[in-house]
Amino acid sequence: MSFSLSTTVVSLEGDQLYTFEYAAWVxxxxxxxxxxxxxxxxxEPIGSMLHRREIARIGQIQRLRQDLGLNLVGAAMxxxxxxxxxxLRAQxxxxQTYRSTVN
Structure with a gap:
């Protein structure tokens, strides 16, 4: 399947955004x-476009649904x-890093 140049756009922040059609294909x-x-x-779309992380989330949800048999709500949770x-781990x-430098 080939896509036209309108498949992606660049947001004001410089991020590439993709169409729903491209997300479905990928x-x-x-x-x-x-x-x-x-x-x-x-x-969460940005207008009618999706950020790469949202497309990755679709793929992750699909894998959880197929591999573990989770429903949509369970996979999202x-x-x-x-x-x-x-x-929380990062915090x-x-x-811990802060405490080790203070002590």
């Missing part, structure tokens, strides 16, 4: 499913909790 899903994910708040754990490491 994640081997459908545009309809991408739109459902947007409507349910599972992924797993990814949200994993992100929160990573954030803990920063706190």
């Amino acid at each position: 994640t081997e899903t459908s545009v309809m499913l991408v739109k459902v994910y947007v409507e349910l708040g599972v992924i 797993v990814l949200d909790m994993a992100a929160e754990i990573a954030q 803990l490491k920063a706190h």
Whole structure:
């Protein structure tokens, strides 16, 4: 499948953004499913475009659903909790580093 130049745009911040069609193609899903994910708040578009991290999230959700048999809400919760754990670990490491330099 080939895409026109309108498949991607660059945001004001300099990030590449992609169409729903491109996201569906890359994640081997459908545009309809991408739109459902947007409507349910599972992924967050920027207008009618998606950031690379949102496309990666679609792929991760699909793998969790296929490999572990999770439903959409369960897969989204797993990814949200994993992100929160990573954030907490980073905060803990920063706190430990700070404490070791103060003591």
